[in-house]
Amino acid sequence: MTSDLFIEGDAREALKKLPAGSADLIVTSPPYADSRKRTYGGVHPDDYVEWFLPFGAGLFDVLKPAGSFILNIKEKVVGGERHTYVIDLIHALRKQGWRWTEEYIWHKKNCYPGKWPNRFRDAWERCLHFTKSKEFAMYQDAVRVPMGDWKTPRLRNLSETDRRRDESRVRSGFGKKIENWVGRDLAYPTNVLRLATECGNKKHSAAFPEALPAWFIRLFTQPGDVVLDPFAGSGTAAIAAAKLGRRFIGIEIVPEYVANFRRALPASDSGAATRVR
Secondary structure, eight states, X not given: OOSOEEEESOHHHHGGGSOTTOEEEEEEOOOOTTOOHHHHOOOOGGGHHHHHHHHHHHHXXXXXXXXXXXXXXXXXXXXXXXXXXXXXXXXXXXXHTOEEEEXXXXXXXXXXXXXXXXXOOOOEEEEEEXXXXXXXXXXXXXXXXXXXXXXXXXXXXXXXXXXSOBOOTTOOSOOBOGGGGTTOOEEOOOSEEEEOOOOSOTTSTTOOOTHHHHHHHHHHOOTTOEEEETTOTTTHHHHHHHHTTOEEEEEESOHHHHHHHHHHSOHHHHTTOEEEO
């Protein structure tokens, strides 16, 4: 694949038309159970796993052996308790051959306020990381973060214990050596991503912030690699990929969404893309 590609249609069928090993990274947020009925029809939580598995099989075929699959999803409350469809989906995808390598948490800093009788407002969503093998492409240095202001006073005058490995008080084996941080300005992040939600709707019922797919694109791909979103929606992942110098494949079943995100792409990229049915 040498250029970007838009596919208008159902991803279950569209994925069958793509060559095996087409994508280096899949990053997507599918319709959640019983959500977005006007745009995607809605899927009952009890039926969600069965509905999603054909997508999972198609994605497995088009992902490269060293690629990663990031699935942004969240359970909903049914009958006063959290439904288990996400947990059930994880088990089902593992049976398909996927490895559940990691789970990242998207902490939504500006989540919508509200009050419920038996819980508090949702301030986080899952970003499940699946791979096809134990060995996969990962570029951790691309997402390092500043150490923070704490390091200047803390590292100015090191004590004797700072210069040796200081075992934890509970003897867990997780000791630390403060001296190792001298001269460092960047550190590796945690698996909690603190990002604001998308305030503008982008003419879409459930757009996620561009910073979310961009973070995973930097972590799991290099310039020129291919990013696939089988539920492209407003095209957020495609836009992030284009800005970072990656190629992309966007699949979307709603025609107006395809037209909208083509217009939203950087000018140098939108003209090069091809749309097929």
